[in-house]
Amino acid sequence: MMAQRPDIIVIGGGSAGAACASRLADAGQKVLLVEAGKSDKDIRSRVPALMANIVQTPDFDWCYRAEPDPSVGGRPDVWPAGKRLGGGSAINGMMFIRGHQWDYDHWAELGATGWDYESCLPYFRRMEDNERGPDKWRGTGGPIAVSEIRSRYSVTEDWVSAVQEAGFPRSPDLNGEKAEGVDFIQLSQRSGLRWSAARGYLEKASPNLEIMLEAQVQRIVIENGRATGVKLRHNGQIRTLTARHGVVLSAGALNTPRLLMLSGIGPGDELRKHGIDTVIALPGVGQNLQEHSATHLVNAVDTHTLNDDSRGLSAVKQLLALAVKRSGALTTGIGHAQAFVRSREGLSAPNIQLAFSAFAFDVTEKGNLALRGESSVSTLVGLMRPSSRGSVTLRSGNPDAAPKIEHILLGDEDDVLQLVEGLQIARAVMAQPAIAKDVSGEVRPGEELESAEALSHYVRAATIPMYHPVGTAKIGSKADPMAVVDADLKLYGLEGLWVADASVMPTIPAGNTNATAIMIGDKASDHILKAVKGRDISQAA
Ligand SMILES: Cc1cc2nc3c(=O)[nH]c(=O)nc-3n(C[C@H](O)[C@H](O)[C@H](O)COP(=O)(O)OP(=O)(O)OC[C@H]3O[C@@H](n4cnc5c(N)ncnc54)[C@H](O)[C@@H]3O)c2cc1C
CATH class of the missing domain: 3.30.410.40 (Cholesterol Oxidase; domain 2)
Structure with missing residues (x-):
């Protein structure tokens, strides 16, 4: 364990969390990254075609299942979610695609100021080591290898x-x-092997970063209007760890709203149903679930x-x-x-x-x-732009219970x-x-x-889901009652808590969502540095 108290705890070492934790550590922050899964150093994750052997395997996948969906004949679809360092990027189909510029410009129109394509582009470029070489739109020398098939x-x-x-x-x-x-198609691979966000951002990370594996967060600790740490289970023990500046929540679009609700943040009625005291009433938590x-x-x-x-x-x-x-x-x-x-x-x-x-x-x-x-x-x-919206709520107040996923695909x-x-x-x-x-x-x-x-x-x-859940803690303006985080990814109503993962996307972009999730994690680091160090975001990237 880190000898010193960390500056920041990042929950979840997935596509976005790995990027955010690594960039914060590079910038001098002492970061503790806590991940429920194991390492991604496993041949089944590295050899691309073995993907078929790890999805729906509990050692790699949270193996969630949605409620029966009447629009597809009452079928309860599987909703996989990566449970390894690297998260989804350790088990996914490796398609590397950003989506259309229109989607990001639309985010900005919906109230996500500073998330238009022009503002996101420097982060898409800086994440990449693109085999095709650099140009105005593409990057090289970044942590994420992007290769031809x-x-x-x-x-x-x-x-x-x-x-x-x-x-x-x-x-x-x-x-x-x-x-x-x-x-x-371009793939998140190098030399024919999977290149997860963990491989790209964490294997050569700064010594300021410490990673705690098989550490499952049960809730965020909140004291006097500020997130001060996490309560987690590690090696069979329940522990509370604290951080100087706060907590970044990057547990993915299914687990992020679950952890917020377990921490007393969410729709009041939903929390009361499970005997959880409301700390911050935010009706948008878990709503706006979107999927291709x-x-x-x-x-x-x-x-x-x-x-x-x-x-x-x-x-x-x-x-x-x-x-x-x-x-x-x-x-x-x-x-x-x-x-x-x-x-x-x-x-x-x-x-x-x-x-x-x-x-x-x-x-x-x-x-x-x-x-x-x-x-x-x-x-x-x-x-690419479905109209259907669903939700993620709690099945119970038990921190080990799977989230309740309700989505009408069609x-x-x-x-x-x-x-x-x-x-x-x-x-x-x-x-x-x-x-x-x-x-x-x-x-x-x-x-x-x-x-x-x-x-x-x-x-x-x-018709089946494409395994791209997003939107359950969306960015939006203060005037939007369903917004969960502001344009700097800070949770409304609480100091010291940022959300950085696929849940903040206001709408689902036209393309597989991994590159966008990584971009969000990478960009999040600059917003957080602005808050803790006063760094100017417009000069970042
Ligand atoms: C089977 C599959 C195939 C896919 N194929 C593609 C594809 O080909 N191309 C593409 O672009 N996208 C694809 N995706 C989607 C893409 O991988 C995701 O959009 C992306 O990984 C989401 O990133 P994230 O950071 O939001 O969440 P994740 O990457 O899921 O990261 C969340 C992390 O948080 C951890 N965590 C959760 N709860 C806790 C807790 N309580 N305590 C500690 N840690 C916790 C998880 O274990 C996980 O590591 C696919 C996804 C799946 C599941």
Whole structure:
């Protein structure tokens, strides 16, 4: 344990917490980072394709399940959340994408002053070590390695051509000037291995940073209107640790609101229900839960795919390719190429993400995913700006109880319509000459489902969450009663408590959320330094 009392305690060493803790320590703060999970130094986290073995494994994942969702036939969906140093970035699909500039500018319009794209860009740039090199939009030399995919299949090249044949532009860089059009996917990897936020920010962190693993925070300690420390369980003992300046809460969009409520911060009625005294009444805690929804188009193909590389001699070759060249099927992320497209006229920005993979899964009778036995490809059709909103509340006052997640994935008819439009675009792409020559049939939804009505039934049955929960402690102006933190990420009504993770996003950005969460953690450090050292945020980054 740190000999001295730390200046700041950071709760949660995930995507945002790792970035924030490391930057604060670099700036001279004595930081104690407390993480409930173990280290991410584990081959199952490092080898990308082993992701399938760690999601839904309690040693890596909090393994949450939402309440039954009537909009998808009453299915109680799984809501994974990383439980290792690195958090989500230690178990996720590694797709590295920032989202569209419009989303950040929209945040600022909603009251998150200083979170427009121009203000976030220096932090996106400083986090990156981008294999494509630096330019006005991209960074190099930063802690997070961003690499091109190394699991290459000719069918992916064909898909990229087919998207263009279908009328969408080729993007020079979806993380660059414009997040619209088609490109190969970039991954959070270096030399074919996962590059989590823990690897990037914590492995070479300043000696000012101490990390306490397998330390599960039960609540934030509040004295005289100030957060002074945490109560946690470590090695079977309950301990209270204090910090000079305060606490940064980075437990992720599901656990951050849970910890706030366990600490007496949240909607009064909800706290009373569980016998918790209200310290600060903030009705927005746990509300505004947002999530991307996605459905899949699966095709059988006559060309070589990753499904073929998962069996027999080919599988052995892939092991060798990883060991010798750090390439091949075992370096795969969850997608290989992607396109951001508009499914209709009059939108301010693309509303649909198509993520193409040169592989496809079947769902087994037990509900598990299994790679298909034949050559196959899949196109994920993701809805980028869903209207549905859900909530995270307490199941009980027991600090070990899972949060109660209530989310109606397809609560809005127009969300279903947009997914149908996205599916129709994904099908149109597969019909283009560049890829039609590879395709031997449609597995899901199935060619017989043609009408928009039939496709909407399919969407309702087959849509799943994309594992991108955000928004449950949103940034907003003082005039917004549902805002939880101000634009400096300080909790309303309390000194010494900042929230820095995916929960502060006012709305979900158009793209997988890891890069945005890391940006928030990195930028948070400058807001906190402004508070504790009077540093000028406009001069930071
Ligand atoms: C299976 C999966 C696949 C995904 N795929 C992608 C992808 O391909 N690309 C992408 O961009 N995004 C992806 N995401 C989403 C992305 O990883 C998350 O948005 C991001 O990690 C969120 O960062 P965060 O800092 O908000 O929370 P997290 O990274 O979840 O960090 C929270 C941390 O807090 C710790 N913690 C929680 N409660 C406590 C407590 N009481 N005490 C101490 N510590 C605690 C947790 O163990 C965790 O380490 C995926 C997520 C999942 C789960």
